[in-house]
Amino acid sequence: MTRQVKRAFKYRFYPTDEQTAELSRTFGCVRLVYNKALEERTQAWYGEQRRISYVQSSAALTEWKKTEELAFLSEVSSVPLQQALRHLQTAFGSFFAKRSKYPRFKSRKKSRASAEFTRSGFKWREGRLTLAKMAEPLDIRWSRPLPEGAEPTTVTVSRDAAGRWFVSLLCEDDITAAPATDAAVGLDAGITSLVTLSTGEKIANPKHGRRDRVRLAKAQRELSRKAKGSANREKARRRVAKVHARIADRRRDFLHKLSTRLVRENQTVVIEDLTVRNMVRNHTLARAISDAAWRDLRMMLEYKCAWYGRELVVVDRWFPSSKLCGACGTVCGTLPLNVREWTCGCGAVHDRDVNAAKNILAAGLAVSACGDGVRPQRESSRTGQSSMKQKASPARVGIPRR
Numbered sequence: 001m002t003r004q005v006k007r008a009f010k011y012r013f014y015p016t017d018e019q020t021a022e023l024s025r026t027f028g029c030v031r032l033v034y035n036k037a038l039e040e041r042t043q044a045w046y047g048e049q050r051r052i053s054y055v056q057s058s059a060a061l062t063e064w065k066k067t068e069e070l071a072f073l074s075e076v077s078s079v080p081l082q083q084a085l086r087h088l089q090t091a092f093g094s095f096f097a098k099r100s101k102y103p104r105f106k107s108r109k110k111s112r113a114s115a116e117f118t119r120s121g122f123k124w125r126e127g128r129l130t131l132a133k134m135a136e137p138l139d140i141r142w143s144r145p146l147p148e149g150a151e152p153t154t155v156t157v158s159r160d161a162a163g164r165w166f167v168s169l170l171c172e173d174d175i176t177a178a179p180a181t182d183a184a185v186g187l188d189a190g191i192t193s194l195v196t197l198s199t200g201e202k203i204a205n206p207k208h209g210r211r212d213r214v215r216l217a218k219a220q221r222e223l224s225r226k227a228k229g230s231a232n233r234e235k236a237r238r239r240v241a242k243v244h245a246r247i248a249d250r251r252r253d254f255l256h257k258l259s260t261r262l263v264r265e266n267q268t269v270v271i272e273d274l275t276v277r278n279m280v281r282n283h284t285l286a287r288a289i290s291d292a293a294w295r296d297l298r299m300m301l302e303y304k305c306a307w308y309g310r311e312l313v314v315v316d317r318w319f320p321s322s323k324l325c326g327a328c329g330t331v332c333g334t335l336p337l338n339v340r341e342w343t344c345g346c347g348a349v350h351d352r353d354v355n356a357a358k359n360i361l362a363a364g365l366a367v368s369a370c371g372d373g374v375r376p377q378r379e380s381s382r383t384g385q386s387s388m389k390q391k392a393s394p395a396r397v398g399i400p401r402r
């Protein structure tokens with residue numbers, strides 16, 4: 001069985017000087033529009049308890065373009081500016097639905113520079129992509145082919161901190177469902193192991209190669225020696241960003257392989273909802289890295305489960321998954337974080353993480369049996385691919401006793 005899904009294909013490209021200037025200007029305008037609309041919505045909400053809709057923001061944008069100081073907004077394609085307002089709308093939607101924090105301002109330095117073009121913002125002819133306001137098509141390096149006869153519906157252009165340019169094409173693609181299986185797996189997120197499976201397997205975060213570590217240390221040392229604001233400092237900053245980008249690329253690659261494997265091997269994948277746990281703040285670097293990896297993994301599992309006809313169940317983390325004995329259902333009183341193994345009164349000896357993964361699986365299977373907890377997700381304008389995603393909201397269930 002095959003199903004048609006929306007899938008993003010990302011490539012590097014090399015802009016001409018003219019394109020670089022046009023895109024840099026567009027990124028700046030996108031950021032400005034996003035921030036200005038966010039500011040207005042914030043003032044309306046906190047000042048007058050009034051919500052501003054996308055339509056109102058869009059009307060405001062038209063007014064801004066008429067003013068002298070913001071007239072330059074008319075010089076770039078209007079499509080990415082409209083898309084920025086849609087993204088803001090989506091961010092507020094998640095905030096009001098308590099799925100995420102209050103939207104933040106886009107920073108020139110810290111936020112990823114990007115612009116999204118819908119069908120009216122680009123031309124696609126015989127495999128050549130030309131963006132609005134541009135004379136020449138983009139010089140794209142086709143590292144893998146687009147699906148036969150694919151027509152991109154949305155195009156996102158971005159530049160990362162290392163100064164690399166990327167274009168992501170959202171296309172329809174046919175996906176063949178994975179072979180049928182009854183297998184199910186529960187995943188526990190951790191710090192020492194990135195993921196522990198209910199099968200007992202522990203998957204570590206990918207280690208950075210020695211070469212990357214040495215390069216990063218050297219680049220960072222150089223950066224610290226350069227004078228603030230100098231051209232050499234900017235060059236040094238790029239070199240640091242390049243090593244970070246390599247590390248991030250490798251991690252993403254690793255997570256893609258892991259998520260594909262889990263989805264192919266299992267009919268049901270159960271994960272825990274970490275947004276609850278993240279309310280308890282832990283600012284260590286290890287925590288931040290594993291949280292980021294976990295977010296990426298969850299996102300990949302969401303759309304891959306939808307692609308391959310698998311079920312992803314998200315269970316709420318309110319239950320004490322690591323303290324609950326999977327054998328008898330007793331909850332152990334206290335279990336400090338440094339205790340990796342414990343023995344229950346019933347005699348069962350538990351590895352903390354494996355036990356947690358097993359409890360997550362059991363809770364997930366209980367939800368799945370009720371036919372609750374998995375609902376189609378709203379279309380997200382950012383990726384477009386989530387129309388097939390499964391509902392990410394936690395299923396509130398009790399703990400099955402055995």
Ligand SMILES: [Zn+2]
Nearest residue numbers: 325328344346
């Ligand atoms: Zn027990």
